[in-house]
Every structure is written in C-alpha cells, then in structure tokens.
Amino acid sequence: MNRIARGSLLGIEHMEVAEIVGLLRLARRMNPLKPRPLLRGKRVLLLFYEASTRTRSSFEIAAKSMGAMTTLVLSSGSSIEKGESLLDTAYTLRAVGADLIVVRHPHAGAPLLMATHLDIPVLNAGDGMHEHPTQALLDAYTILRHKKSIKGLQVAIVGDIYHSRVARSAIHLLSKFGARITLCGPPEFLPEVATSLAPGLHITRTAEDAIRGGDVIMVLRVQKERLAGMKIRLQDYIARYQMTMTRLKLAKRDALVMHPGPIIRGLELTWEVADCPQSVIVEEVRNGVPVRMAILAKALGRAR
Amino acid sequence: MPNTHPVLDSSEWITWAQQPERGAVVNVFPVAAATHASKGAALTDFRGLQRAGAVAVTDDGRPILSEDIMRETLRVAAEINLPVIQHAEDTRMTENCSMNDGPTAFRLGLRGMKAAAEATIVERDVQLAQQFTGARLHVAHLSTADALKAVRRGKRGRTRVTCEVTPHHFTLIDENVGEYDTNFKMNPPLRSISDREALLVALADGTVDAIATDHAPHAPHEKIIEFERALFGITGLETALGIAITRLHREQKIPLARIVELFTAGPARVVDLRGRGTLVRGSYADVTIFDPKKRWTFDASKSLSKSHNTPFNGWQLTGKVVATIVGGVIQYRA
Numbered sequence: 001m002n003r004i005a006r007g008s009l010l011g012i013e014h015m016e017v018a019e020i021v022g023l024l025r026l027a028r029r030m031n032p033l034k035p036r037p038l039l040r041g042k043r044v045l046l047l048f049y050e051a052s053t054r055t056r057s058s059f060e061i062a063a064k065s066m067g068a069m070t071t072l073v074l075s076s077g078s079s080i081e082k083g084e085s086l087l088d089t090a091y092t093l094r095a096v097g098a099d100l101i102v103v104r105h106p107h108a109g110a111p112l113l114m115a116t117h118l119d120i121p122v123l124n125a126g127d128g129m130h131e132h133p134t135q136a137l138l139d140a141y142t143i144l145r146h147k148k149s150i151k152g153l154q155v156a157i158v159g160d161i162y163h164s165r166v167a168r169s170a171i172h173l174l175s176k177f178g179a180r181i182t183l184c185g186p187p188e189f190l191p192e193v194a195t196s197l198a199p200g201l202h203i204t205r206t207a208e209d210a211i212r213g214g215d216v217i218m219v220l221r222v223q224k225e226r227l228a229g230m231k232i233r234l235q236d237y238i239a240r241y242q243m244t245m246t247r248l249k250l251a252k253r254d255a256l257v258m259h260p261g262p263i264i265r266g267l268e269l270t271w272e273v274a275d276c277p278q279s280v281i282v283e284e285v286r287n288g289v290p291v292r293m294a295i296l297a298k299a300l301g302r303a304r
Numbered sequence: 305m306p307n308t309h310p311v312l313d314s315s316e317w318i319t320w321a322q323q324p325e326r327g328a329v330v331n332v333f334p335v336a337a338a339t340h341a342s343k344g345a346a347l348t349d350f351r352g353l354q355r356a357g358a359v360a361v362t363d364d365g366r367p368i369l370s371e372d373i374m375r376e377t378l379r380v381a382a383e384i385n386l387p388v389i390q391h392a393e394d395t396r397m398t399e400n401c402s403m404n405d406g407p408t409a410f411r412l413g414l415r416g417m418k419a420a421a422e423a424t425i426v427e428r429d430v431q432l433a434q435q436f437t438g439a440r441l442h443v444a445h446l447s448t449a450d451a452l453k454a455v456r457r458g459k460r461g462r463t464r465v466t467c468e469v470t471p472h473h474f475t476l477i478d479e480n481v482g483e484y485d486t487n488f489k490m491n492p493p494l495r496s497i498s499d500r501e502a503l504l505v506a507l508a509d510g511t512v513d514a515i516a517t518d519h520a521p522h523a524p525h526e527k528i529i530e531f532e533r534a535l536f537g538i539t540g541l542e543t544a545l546g547i548a549i550t551r552l553h554r555e556q557k558i559p560l561a562r563i564v565e566l567f568t569a570g571p572a573r574v575v576d577l578r579g580r581g582t583l584v585r586g587s588y589a590d591v592t593i594f595d596p597k598k599r600w601t602f603d604a605s606k607s608l609s610k611s612h613n614t615p616f617n618g619w620q621l622t623g624k625v626v627a628t629i630v631g632g633v634i635q636y637r638a
Contacts, residue, residue, distance in 0.1 A: 013411070086530060107530035108413040109484035128532070130413030165413060196407035 007100070007121030007299040010111050011131035012172040020173065024141055026303055027287075027294035032065060035293065038302040040067035045098040047089070048125070049075040049105045054261055055125045055134065058288035059102050063296055065289075071098075090114045100299055103127075108165075121299040129163050135260050136169035138291040140177070142284050143216060146256055151178035156210040156251075158241060159220030159268050160189040166260040167220060171198050184210035185241060188232050189222075207241045214251040218258045219243045219269050234267065243269040245276065256280050306337040307364040313337035313348045315356035322357050329635045330628075331590065333359045333575065335389060338377050342366045345373070350380050359575040360442065362389035365491070367425060369394065375432050382439035387466075387575055389442045392425040392451060393417075393492065402532045404478040404493040412484065414532065417493055423450035430458035430465055442574050443467040445518045447492040449502035456511055466574045468516040471540060471547040474503045476615060484531040487615045490520065491536035507566065508558050514571035515563075517544050521611030539609050543602055543616045545594055549623030553596070560596055567592075589632035598624040 004010070012020070044063040048056055056072070063070045073093065075081065080089055086105070093101055100121045103111050108128035115122035126132040143150060155174055161167040161183055174181055175198035182202045183190055195201040204210050211217055222237065248257065257269075257279040265271045274281060297303045306312035312321060312334060320326075321334045336358035340346045343366075350361060361381060367390055368374045374390075381388045398417045403409050405416025426443055433441040443455060446467045458465035472490065477497050481488045488494060506512045520537025527534050545567070552558040572581025579587045604617035628636035 085525070087528065105530070107532045109531045112483060113528075113530060128413050129415075162410075168411075168413060191410070193405075193407055193410045197411055 002116040004112070005115045005118050005121055007301065008111075008115040008123065009133055009295055009299060010115060010122065010124045012133045012136050012169045012176075013131065015133075015172075015176075017176050020137065020140070020176070023137060023291075023294050023298060024144065026298060027137075027141055027291045030290035030293040030297075032061070032289045032293065035065040035067075036304070037067035038297045038304065039063060039300060042068040042099045042300055042302075043097050044068045044070045044296065045093045045101045046070060046072045046125075047093065047101055047103045048072070049080070049103075049110075050126070052104055052125070054285050054288060055104065055132075058285070059123075059125065059134075059292050059296075062289050062292035066293060066297065066302075068099075068296070086110055086113060087117050090118055094118055094120060100296065123295060123299060126165050128165065129168070130165050131169045131172075132165040132260070133169050134288070134292055134295055135166050136173040137295065138284060138288045139170055139218075139258060139260070140173055141291050142258065142280055142287045143256065145283070145287070146254075146280070147215065149177075150174060153179045153215040154182070154213055154252075155179045155216040155218065156182045156184055156214045157218045157220065158184045158207060158210055158243065160222050161185055161194055161220065162189050162191060163223045164220050167218075168197065170218060171201065175199065175201070179216075182210045182214075186232070186237065207243075207247055208250055211243075211247050212250040214255050216256045216258060217243065217248070217251055218260075219263075219273075220260070221262065221264060222268055238267065242267070243273045245270065245272050248273055248276070248278065254278070258284060261285065305335050305364050306342060306362065307366075311337045311341050312358075313340050313342065315349065315352040318353055318356040318358050330630050331580075333357075333577065335360045335362050335364075335575075337361065338363050338368060338388065339373065344368050344370055347373070347376060347380060350386055351384055354384055354386055358386075359577070360387040360389050362391070362444070364389070364391050364444070367391050367393050367395065369396065369425075371428065371432070374429060375435070378429075378433050378439040378441065379436050382436040385438060385440070385576070387440040387442045388433075389444050390425065390429055391444045392422045392429065392446070394421045394425050397421040400532075402489060402493075402534075403481055404495050406478050406496055408478045408481055412481070412531075417491075419448040419450055419495065419499065422446070422448050422492060423454060426451040427454040430454050430463055433458065433463045433465060434461060438464070440464045441466070442513075445470050445473065445492055445516060446512075447473045447495050447499060447503070449499045452502055452506050452511060459511065466513040467511070468514040468571070468574070469503050469507060469512050470516060470518045471544050471551070472518075472538060472615060474500060474507060475547055475551050476500075480615065485615070486527045486529070486531055486534035487538060487613050487617075489531065489534055489536055490518065490538050504552075504556055507552060508556065508562070512566065512570075513574050515544065515548055515566040516571070517541050520613075521609055522613045523611065527613045537613070539607070539611055539614045542607060542609065543614065543619070543621065545592075545625055546600065546602065546621030546623045547616065547619075549596055550621045554622055589629060591629040592625055593627045593629070594623060594625045596623050598622065598626075600624050
C-alpha cells in the first residue's frame with residue numbers, strides 16, 4: 001500500500017500516547033478568542049459526504065480564526081452527485097490548491113484511501129462506523145479540564161456502541177491512557193466482540209452496573225440512520241438504558257456526563273440529565289475549537 | 305459459472321459458451337443457471353441444458369434461498385444425475401456486509417458476515433439433498449468450520465454432497481484485511497483462524513473434494529475505492545498451485561498426491577468429467593506439468609491476467625507450472 005500523507009490524522013488506534021499528549025498540550029495553548037495567525041495563506045478544504053453541525057462548524061472556525069481560507073464541498077450539489085469517485089474528487093480538490101482536506105464520509109476507511117493517494121494531510125472528521133479521532137481528542141481534552149489524569153478513571157460508555165465511530169475512537173484513546181472502561185448496551189448495539197477492540201474492556205447489559213461508581217459517563221446517540229434491519233424497540237431501550245437523574249446518582253458525585261451530540265432528549269438521555277451541572281455536553285462542543293486548531297496547526301507543520 | 309450478462313440460463317447460451325470460434329485454448333465446461341435469470345423463481349430446462357453441455361446448475365452469487373425452489377432443483381436435477389452447485393450464503397443475513405464478522409470487522413467499523421449465513425444454507429441443502437435418491441449437492445468455495453460439519457454429516461449418511469475450498473481461504477484469515485485492503489475482499493470472506501484450521505484438516509482428511517480458485521478479475525476502478533463499495537473477488541489462477549504446494553505440502557505436510565487429486569481427479573468426479581483428471585490409458589491428453597520444488601516470487605504486475613487484484617503479490621512460493629497440455633497440444637510453457 002502507498003504511504004500515508006504526512007500530517008494526516010486518520011484514527012486514534014495507531015497513534016502513540018506521546019503524540020496525543022502533544023496535541024492536547026498544543027490545544028491548551030490555543031485561545032479561540034485570541035487566535036494566532038498560524039495558518040495564514042493556507043487553504044483548508046472541508047469535504048463532507050454526511051451531515052454535520054459541530055464538527056464542520058468547529059473545523060471551519062478553527063481554520064479561519066488562524067488565518068486559513070476554507071472551502072466547503074458537500075456531496076449534494078457537487079460532482080459527487082454525478083458519480084465522481086472519491087479519489088477523483090480528492091485529486092480535484094488537490095488541483096484547486098488545497099493544502100489540507102478534512103473529510104467526513106459514510107464509508108469506513110475512506111479518509112485512509114485519500115491519504116494514501118494524496119501528498120497533503122487528510123483529517124478524518126468521521127468515517128462510517130470506524131473512527132472519529134478529533135471527537136476523541138476533544139473528549140480527552142474535556143475530561144482533563146475536570147480530572148487530573150485519565151489513568152484509573154472509571155468510564156462507562158452507554159448506548160449504541162456497534163454503530164458508533166465516536167465509541168471506537170474513545171475506547172482506543174481512553175484505553176491507551178489507562179482508564180477502566182465499561183461498555184453497556186443491548187447485544188444489538190454491543191456485540192461481545194467489542195471487548196477485542198482494546199485490552200481490559202468490560203461489558204455489562206445493565207445500565208446501573210455500568211454507571212455505579214463511574215467518573216465519566218459517556219452517552220451515545222441511538223443512530224436511527226444506521227439501524228438497517230435491526231429490531232430494536234425504542235421503548236425497551238429507553239426503559240433499560242436511558243440516562244436518567246436516578247441512574248446518574250449511582251455515579252460518583254463529581255462524575256461527568258458526556259455526549260458527542262447530536263443529543264436526542266427523551267431517548268438516550270432525559271432533558272434533566274442533558275442540562276444538569278455534571279453535564280459537559282456543551283463544553284465538549286466548545287472545546288472542539290481549540291482542539292481542532294491544534295490538530296490543523298500540527299497537520300500543516302505550523303504548531304508553535 | 306452463469307454469473308454472466310446475460311445469465312447462461314438457456315441451451316443456446318450454453319452452446320454458445322463452448323463454440324470453438326470463441327477461441328478458448330482450454331476446455332470449457334459450462335455450469336448453467338438453475339433458475340431463469342438466476343432470479344430464484346422458475347427452474348430452467350435442466351435436460352436441455354445438460355444436453356447442450358452444462359455439467360451442473362447453480363445460481364452462484366445469487367444463491368437459492370427459497371427452500372421450495374432448492375428442493376425442486378435437487379429433485380429435478382437428481383432425475384438426470386446433474387450436480388447442483390450452491391454458493392451458500394443466506395443473503396438476508398449479509399446485507400451491506402463487506403467482510404467476515406469478527407474482531408477485525410468490529411475494529412474497522414465494517415458490517416460482518418456471520419459464519420451462520422453460510423452454515424445454515426449448507427445444513428439445509430444437505431437435508432434437502434437427503435430427500436431424493438441420486439441428488440447431488442456441491443458446495444462452492446466453502447469457508448467455515450460449521451459448514452464443513454454439515455458436509456461431513458451428509459457424507460456419513462448416503463447424501464452425495466461434495467465441496468471445494470479456495471487457496472485464499474485455506475491460507476489467509478480476516479485479520480489479513482489489515483487496513484481496508486480490497487485485495488482481501490471476496491465472498492465468501494476470509495474467515496477466522498479456527499475456520500482456516502478446520503479447512504486444513506478437511507483438505508487433509510478427504511472431506512474436501514476439490515481446490516477451486518473462484519477466480520474473479522476486476523478493473524482498478526472497481527477495487528481502488530472505498531472498501532465497502534469495492535467489488536468482491538480476487539484473481540487466483542496463477543497462484544493456486546504454488547499456494548497449495550507451499551501451504552499444504554511444505555507447511556502442512558499433506559502428500560503431493562493428495563494435492564494433485566484436489567486439482568484433478570477430485571473436481572473431475574464432482575461434475576463427472578469422464579476421462580479427465582487422470583493419466584489412465586485412453587484418457588484425454590490434458591496434462592499440467594509442474595515443478596514441485598521450483599521457488600518463485602509472484603509479481604502481480606507481471607501477471608498474465610489483465611487484472612491485478614490479488615492478495616498474494618510478492619509472495620514467495622514453491623511449486624510452479626512448467627507447461628499445460630490440452631488435448632495433446634502444448635498451450636502454455638513457462
């Protein structure tokens with residue numbers, strides 16, 4: 001296989017801990033209110049084959065605030081609709097002068113395919129059910145704003161783990177840093193094979209067991225768009241796995257409630273939980289900007 | 305195989321496929337579609353197809369899922385001693401899947417085909433074949449340990465069930481997909497290590513009747529794309545013997561004679577090719593001469609195939625074809 005373009009960020013799985021620590025440190029030096037013009041003269045292409053609110057806007061704001069020019073290409077309204085292949089689209093964007101491409105794609109491995117055929121960095125903004133590395137990095141950043149270290153933290157990840165690229169990236173990252181991770185969900189959302197993803201993972205089918213004594217509770221969205229042919233009764237799911245204030249009380253008093261968004265109030269979590277003092281859901285979104293500033297600066301060799 | 309456009313579902317097409325004007329330098333033994341347009345609804349004219357030269361019937365990549373249609377296929381084919389080949393896959397269980405279900409699929413975020421999607425169809429087909437005297441079932445490119453169990457059960461009873469295995473399935477496992485390498489994407493998919501070990505045992509003990517390549521060339525634009533969108537299938541003709549000798553003989557210590565059987569007499573028995581697959585006096589002079597000790601490296605870019613979609617590029621192999629003789633004429637010389 002071809003070499004991966006320098007500076008690319010494709011997934012957490014193959015990253016070294018030192019590299020992650022470096023990015024998080026750099027993110028802490030990024031001030032979205034007083035950004036340094038580290039990316040002046042750079043062209044950042046945002047290529048989105050799937051819907052996005054948070055990731056897209058925070059990448060765009062991060063890039064622009066550091067002086068880069070950004071162009072957004074969506075699958076609808078572009079030549080992708082006419083059947084242009086992923087690689088031909090990538091070559092086209094390179095030819096118009098892109099210095100970096102941020103890509104979100106419904107198919108796992110699509111960013112890797114681009115990165116092995118281009119000479120500019122490719123940043124994975126979510127590929128199918130595979131990884132969403134920038135989300136995992138901003139989640140680690142958020143956790144570290146509240147906790148001294150990730151090592152030894154008890155983390156519960158509750159919900160549709162099978163379909164979740166956020167979960168895969170988070171599991172890789174938290175596991176590398178020595179968190180104790182419990183995965184929780186019904187078999188349809190959490191097959192036993194999930195424990196093979198990283199060392200020391202535990203599975204429970206009972207939300208209460210997962211949450212009890214937890215330092216971090218990560219709630220995942222039920223991804224209706226990926227439920228091809230699955231027979232999940234939402235009412236049963238809500239009864240057994242919805243994050244409620246009652247369940248949250250089982251966690252440590254200073255536990256963080258996290259969610260990558262978009263949240264569906266009344267489904268995977270209640271209105272009260274979403275807005276409770278332990279909820280850092282909005283803060284995660286806010287932290288996405290400095291973290292993505294750091295990722296962009298590092299990718300383009302402008303990390304200072 | 306009738307997975308062609310158009311589908312080989314009439315005696316006219318079967319006759320056409322064998323016409324000398326098409327310029328084949330090897331023997332062509334067509335397998336006809338079992339149902340019209342391989343739609344799994346109405347049976348084709350088995351007698352007519354057989355008379356035209358079809359050696360078996362199958363719907364190949366569009367397996368016969370309906371129990372009634374499969375029963376009827378086996379029943380009618382049994383009357384004329386025609387083998388029924390099934391690509392055993394319950395496609396209702398494998399929608400949107402692109403590799404084997406397991407740790408690698410989970411890690412890559414790919415939907416996985418469960419072994420049960422193959423095994424349940426083989427189990428059912430073996431049971432159906434038992435219902436008709438003379439019914440012959442051949443399981444194409446069998447890939448799972450559970451499907452092997454069903455074949456063994458059938459063989460122990462009176463069922464005439466045969467099966468074939470591909471070099472890639474007895475050599476590689478799902479882990480080898482690595483980071484979305486589409487040269488490792490085929491259907492049935494590369495399976496778990498325990499499935500592969502079961503295949504090796506079955507190749508040695510006689511359960512497997514033939515080695516088949518499931519050769520499927522594809523153009524670059526069908527393979528150098530997103531893994532989930534890439535077409536299933538790999539080439540395999542040029543590497544089959546080298547892989548078999550390297551893996552089965554040198555590593556697994558399976559006797560060379562058994563490997564030769566799996567490539568010759570075995571497949572000839574599966575579809576009743578009389579006077580072929582043997583060197584007995586009076587047989588057709590179809591002979592492959594090979595050097596079992598010749599060491600070579602397979603370079604896909606120098607492949608004789610137009611396609612380069614192989615997982616074995618750069619592999620060091622032992623055992624190489626020196627010459628191929630078809631009907632007494634040397635057709636290939638290394």
